[in-house]
Amino acid sequence: MSDNPYSEDNLPNAKVKKVKADVQVKLITIGNSAVGKTALILRYFDEVFSHNSAPTMGVVTKFTNKKILDKNVRLQMFDTAGQEKF
Numbered sequence: 749m750s751d752n753p754y755s756e757d758n759l760p761n762a763k764v765k766k767v768k769a770d771v772q773v774k775l776i777t778i779g780n781s782a783v784g785k786t787a788l789i790l791r792y793f794d795e796v797f798s799h800n801s802a803p804t805m806g807v808v809t810k811f812t813n814k815k816i817l818d819k820n821v822r823l824q825m826f827d828t829a830g831q832e833k834f
Contacts (some may be wrong), residue, residue: 789827
């Protein structure tokens with residue numbers, strides 16, 4: 749575990765096994781509020797769906813590793829708030 753509070757080790761989904769990635773993909777979701785950005789990300793990463801989720805404040809980051817065409821792919825997805833006040 750890192751002493752840096754902002755390292756990947758200290759993020760909520762840091763349980764993702766560290767694997768040397770051949771490819772890194774970073775995706776950012778943007779859009780109006782209450783259109784399902786968070787629901788889409790939670791469905792993909794956590795395999796859950798909720799009709800009632802709290803608004804995202806700031807940015808939430810999720811990570812996963814996948815094996816695609818014999819390549820280790822590291823996916824990092826950013827869930828952004830859809831409201832200007834955040």
